[in-house]
Amino acid sequence: MTVVVENLTKRFRRGSETVTALDDVSLVLAPGELTVAAGPSGSGKTTLLSIMAGFETADAGTVRFDSPLPTGSDPLAMTWRDLAFVPQALALLDEMSVRENVDLPALLDPPAAAERGEPADDLLARFEIGHLADRYPSMTSGGEQQRTAVARALRLHPPLLLGDEPTGHQDRGRIELVIGILRAHAYAGNVVLISSHDEAVISAADRVLTLADGRLMSDKRTGVRR
Structure with missing residues (x-):
């Protein structure tokens, strides 16, 4: 899967003020790279990820996927x-155990769990x-x-993984653990985009x-691929 973002623009109303969260952003994300969206709070990172995930709609621009999705051609599906x-x-989900939370995607889609992904207990072990x-x-x-x-x-080894500050609550050693696992997922042929303002995360990225x-x-490849 390749993700093509073209001319995304998003504005919000804040009282009498109009705030531009995204201003004509275009980029292409291909499999095989750990990509980090960097920038301070309010730079547009969360809005970009939310629109790509379908949780928000852009005022202008598009997000396209260059290959058919397993569940069809509609990104909203x-x-x-x-x-x-x-x-x-x-x-x-507070009413579910840690294992059950990790296994939730498999519970919602048993056929996918039978054909792909990693068992919940194996993932729990990897994440310590x-x-x-x-x-x-x-x-x-x-x-x-x-x-x-x-x-x-x-859990279901998705071809597109987006994470909004997914290491924000980790100590330094656990940041390396999480980033290493996400990098491995990218290098297995998937698109991985995460946001961060942590220099340790940014310095570990293939692309910033x-x-x-x-x-x-700016859009830079770092040459740090391991």
């Missing part, structure tokens, strides 16, 4: 087998939260909850998109 999104709010499998999210730390959300996103005031200021 995308499921966990097509696209996984890790929001800053994490959106874990296997010992928490039977606990509820509220019984775990913020960093552990975040790793649960990233593990859930990988720098946004400021809703504009794409």
Whole structure:
């Protein structure tokens, strides 16, 4: 899958003021790279990811996918087998255990789980939260909850993974753990785009998109592929 973003523009009303969250942003995302959207708060990172995921609509511009999606050609019909999104709010279900949260995509789409992806317990082990499998999210730390959300996103091995600050609650060692797993997913032939303002994350990226005031200021490949 290749993702083509063309001339995305998004504005919000804030009282009597109009705020431009994205201003004519265009880019192409191809499989095989860990791409980071960098920039300070308010630069447009979250809005870009939200529009790509279909959670928000642009005022102008388009997001296109160059290959048929497993669930059809309509991006609005995308499921966990097509696209996984890790929001800053994490959106874990408090009434389900850590293991059940990670396994949620498989519960919603058993055929996809039978043919692709990684078992929940294997993911829990990779993210160093296997010992928490039977606990509820509220019984775990913020960093552990975040790793649960990233593990859930990988459950069906989606061709497109988007993450909004997916390492924001991690200590330095666990940042390397999460980034290493996301990089491996990208190198397996998938599109991975995450946002961050953490220099440790940015320096680990294959490609860095720098946004400021809703504009794409630079698009650089770093040459750090491992």
